[in-house]
Amino acid sequence: MKTLSRELILDMSPFLKVEKHQVGLPDGKIIEDWAWLITPDFANVVVITTEGKFLIFRQAKYSVQGSTLAPVGGYIEKGEEPLAAAKRELMEETGYEAPHWE
Structure with a gap:
């Protein structure tokens, strides 16, 4: 093509x-x-707690005229490494830090 x-x-x-x-x-x-x-590049984070549970959050979405459940995530800023963006988004959206990343 x-x-x-x-x-x-x-x-x-x-x-x-x-x-x-x-x-x-x-x-x-x-x-x-x-x-x-x-669209800009973005990072999504699959958070698994020490209890084996997944962390998602409810967010308002205009496109569905309501709320949805979503993983932590957001745009990668210019010059930012994807892992750094994932860590930043986790802190911004949840207030949490994770000791282990894969």
């Missing part, structure tokens, strides 16, 4: 950009309007 063209449709930097791509397929067919989403 090959990108033949791209057009920026929506720019909500730094959190989201939406592009429309024209894509050429190996059989010669062309997809005229392939939606391409560009």
Whole structure:
């Protein structure tokens, strides 16, 4: 597959950009309007307590018009290592620090 063209449709930097791509397929067919989403990298943390329980939290989400259960996580800041982002998000969202990371 090959990108033949791209057009920026929506720019909500730094959190989201939406592009429309024209894509050429190996059989010669062309997809005229392939939606391409560009978002920052993020880290999610699977927290397992010493009792073997998983830590998740309830958060309000506009997109579902209510709340959801989610793992700890968030965007990786520019220049930040993924593990550092995971540790930061754990502290920001829960107030916890973890002694062991895999």
